[in-house]
Amino acid sequence: MQCPSSRCMRLLAVFLCCISSTLSCELSYWVRNFVFDDVTINTHVISSASDVTTVFYCAMKCKETPFCGSISYNDDGTCRLYPVVFPNDATFPHSPGWRHFFSPTAGCIxxxxxxxxxxxxxxxxxxxxxxxxxxxxxxxxxxxxxxxxxxxxxxxxxxxxxxxxxxxxxxxxxxxxxxxxxxxxxxxxxxxxxxxxxxxxxxxxxxxxxxxxxxxxxxxxxxxxxxxxxxxxxxxx
Ligand SMILES: [Ca+2]
Structure with missing residues (x-):
């Protein structure tokens, strides 16, 4: 599915409620960038984990990681964290199953x-x-x-x-x-x-x-x- 405009991406924002270790609940939101569906973003990786069961926990890992600004998640349980929000014209190798999200608040430190x-x-x-x-x-x-x-x-x-x-x-x-x-x-x-x-x-x-x-x-x-x-x-x- 092609959906390159930022307005379109914002309409498809995914809302996640992140529960911290203190059990307080903070709402943050992540925008899925469909441009990076089914590609593997292999640059600027802060960390990668292969045992993450949901995109929700991948987002939580990002939130706990200083300067994390975007994530890629694969249904096989792989979660990658990046310090940057990638521009839409960036190109990466095709690889099925990946979905990419970024946090608009990431650079607001x-x-x-x-x-x-x-x-x-x-x-x-x-x-x-x-x-x-x-x-x-x-x-x-x-x-x-x-x-x-x-x-x-x-x-x-x-x-x-x-x-x-x-x-x-x-x-x-x-x-x-x-x-x-x-x-x-x-x-x-x-x-x-x-x-x-x-x-x-x-x-x-x-x-x-x-x-x-x-x-x-x-x-x-x-x-x-x-x-x-x-x-x-x-x-x-
Ligand atoms: Ca004046």
């Missing part, structure tokens, strides 16, 4: 300061530094991330709620700027603003204020000089 926001499927990291925006952008991109794009009400609310509960009260840079064309605010992903949450009367800073910040209290935005704030990176996968 708590130990590196990232937080996974479940409802909006967003991995963010708040950096408490004072930099000009060009450096902020570099800082995010060096992490494989970008300044956060809050282009829906849900994202804005969930990121705002995270800030309110977890960081110092203040203003935080988001990935919105009118530096290219005064008055035309554009997201880091190149899209014009659709949903917006400006404080009444904002943006009002003209050429002095070409960046945008979100309040950790009201979740509203202001335009702001491109320096002197903390900022929020969004991890890309």
């Amino acid at each position: 708590l130990e590196q300061g990232y937080v996974w926001l479940n409802r909006i499927n967003l991995c963010i990291k708040v950096l408490i530094e004072k930099e000009v925006l060009s450096d902020v952008r570099n800082s995010c991109s060096q992490l494989g991330a970008r300044l956060v794009v809050l282009d829906t009400k849900e994202k804005n609310t969930d990121v705002g709620e995270y800030l309110k509960a977890n960081v110092d009260e203040g203003m935080y840079f988001i990935g919105l700027t009118d530096v290219q064309q005064e008055g035309r605010f554009v997201w880091e992903n190149g899209k014009d603003v659709g949903f917006s949450n400006w404080v009444r009367g904002e943006p009002n800073g003209g050429t002095r204020e070409n960046c945008a910040v979100i309040s950790s209290i009201t979740y509203q935005w202001k335009d702001y000089p491109c320096r002197g704030c903390n900022f929020i990176c969004e991890k890309l996968f």
